[in-house]
Amino acid sequence: MRLEDLTRYPRLMVLTSLAWFLAGGAAGLLMVLAHLTGFLRIHEYPVLLTFHGTAMTFGGLFQLMMGLSLLRIGFCYGKPLRGLLVRASYILLNVGMILIAIAVLAFGVRTSYTLMFPLPAVGAVKGLWSMEGLTVFVWGVVLVLLVIVGLYPAALARLMFTGKTEEALVLERFMGTLNPSGMAGMLPYIFIMPPLGSAITVGAVAIGLALLGMISLGSIGWTLSPMNFNYPFWIFAHNLMEAMGIMAIASVYWLIPRYTASEEQKARSLYSERLGILAIVFYSTAAIMAFPHHLFTMPSSQPHGLSYVGQIASWLTGFGAAFSVFNVLATAYVFGLRLTPASLAAMLGFGVYVTDGFLAMQLGTIGWAYRLHGTYAATAHLMTILLAVALVWIGALYHSFKLLFGKPEDTRLAYLHVLLTAVAAIGLLYTMAFMGAEGAPRRTYPLPVGAAGVLPLLVFGVLLAAGQVAFLLQLTSPRGKRESR
Amino acid sequence: MLGTGAGAVLLFVYLTAPFLVVFATLLYLAVRRGRAPPRELDGSKRLLLAAEVAWLIAIGVAWTVINIVSIPWIPWLASPPQSEPSQVVSVEAFMWGYTLETYELKQGAVKFVARSIDTIHSMTIYSPRGEVIATVMLMPGMTEEIVVELKERGEYTIRCLEFCGDGHPAMVSKFRVV
Secondary structure (H helix, E strand, C coil), rough: CHHHHHHHHHHHHHHHHHHHHHHHHHHHHHHHHHHHHCCCCCCCCHHHHHHHHHHHHHHHHHHHHHHHHHHHHHHHHCCCCHHHHHHHHHHHHHHHHHHHHHHHHHCCCCCCCCCCCCCCHHHCCCCCCHHHHHHHHHHHHHHHHHHHHHHHHHHHHHHHCCCCHHHHHCCCCCEEEEEEEHCHHHHHHHHHHHHHHHHHHHHHHHHHHEEEEEECCCHHHHHHHHHHHHHHHHHHHHHHHHHHHHHHHHHHHHHHCECCCCCCCCCCCCCCCCHHHHHHHHHHHHHHCCCHHCCCCCCCCHHHHHHHHHHHHCCCHHHHHHHHHHHHHHHHHHHHHCCCCHHHHHHHHHHHHHHHHHHHHHCHHHHHHHCCCHHHHHHHHHHHHHHHHHHHHHHHHHHHHHHHHHHCCHHHHHHHHHHHHHHHHHHHHHHHHHHHHHEEEEECCCCCCCHHHHHHHHHHHHHHHHHHHHHHHHHHCCCCCCCCC | CCCCCCHHHHHHHHHHHHHHHHHHHHHHHHHHHHHHHHHHHHHHHHHHHHHHHHHHHHHHHHHHHHHHHHHHHHHHHHCCCCCCCCCCEEEECCEEEEEEEEEEEECEEEEEEECCCCCCCCEEEEEECEEEEEEEEEEECCCEEEEEEEECCCEEECCCCCCCCHHHCCEEEEECCC
């Protein structure tokens, strides 16, 4: 049994996610520059917007999470990361992303990463993009969905519940499923995402088959109805973000005890494992029914009762997060925290996540949604969640840096990476929140309102990019010779 | 004031600024304690329990206040059915514009009956001062009704805030309130 059996796919996933991050990030910077200079034509902006959103979220962040979570489960349970599920997850996610990138960049399918259904179909009918481009796009989406909803959770479950432990691969003794809570954060993904994502996956496959002429459009009328499509879409998309958030919180639960200073702390666990489990179970279950907040602003079509359920469930998720805040801070404070790039990234990512939670609470109310939905305030929330989760996984990446890359990290570059990313995340959050308050419409170019926020967006965007350049330098830095495996 | 975009961002700043200060302070103290000899790291259980209770109460109050103060701004609660406004305007949204039944309205409550004929749009109403006073998502096949109190005289703007294709930024209409 070789260590390479543990690290090959996670390393591939991390490096491939970096490529998507860089491409998507470049698109994001170009978008902000366009707001400042007006150099893009009107139809070019949504091309970049769609590429930016899909590349950063799925090619970048989801893939980073996939690689590092599989690595963690592998070295905690002593299971090699190979086999069909792991391989297919990596290959199909990236093939799907390449198809989406081709559809967006070559065929001009520009729908934003939330699809805005029925825009993909209407755009093809109106000649904004071709039916061929749409077919490539839909099959890209189908492949990505198959990984998110099926292959990746199945790979996690297989590693967690089946197979023999290879003692040589156990790098951190961390057995069990529900306890400790650092591992329990994977369970919501395993058990919640497949059922909640099945309907939208079936719908996407049906549309894909109809576009290939294998079944008639008439037979899939149910998927083409905007209301029928958007409910399965949002129950999936909302819970995917929540599941990624819960995975990140659980990673903080796992990482912080590993960097406490106290030698007395026998199992290197949280201040309160029970509170940790409670937070994860409470948060995951409340989050399931919070999704109607995406459709609050349909006062006649969405039943008011469903909106109330969405508001109350959103309110309850805030309590799940609040339990985590106390537990994480108490763990760090009581046992003392050793400052490393990994622990700092995990703490800052967690801090950014919770800060954004205050905005999420506002957007999760029906009343405020009627003032803020569709503005940059919503973008602030979405982008900050993704950046916060990314920061936590950056912490996990530095924790396993030597294992993955065979050399110790350059701590100066690592701190620079972490700090620049955190400062940029907070700066982007507040800038976009202020733009949203002004009524600046998201996904709009040129901006009719809120243009004053563009310069700070550029500054923080450049800081974010500089952070990732520091990581690139880290990877190419000669410091610490690569150890033979 | 609170029920506006500006109110939302102010409350956001008021709540997050102290949180960030406390978070940063505790992070600093945790790192400082991490450098101390292990025997000094025992925390007082009673103090921590008090901190836990205080934190949960504080956050419970913050979350509850955010939710409760927003209730009066829920459109269907702000305008109960018995106060049916005399002005009713139908709005049709399309790629990329709006057709309004009338472009001149009187001050007071107006019921907008809006629908989209092609893809998802929104009908977001900006007051003459540029403040968002209501936004409604329009999904094709559905009709949305919302009552909006038009308090100021002047020119109101309607914009689409749901991305709907190339003409999305130009999807704007205006009406006057006299």
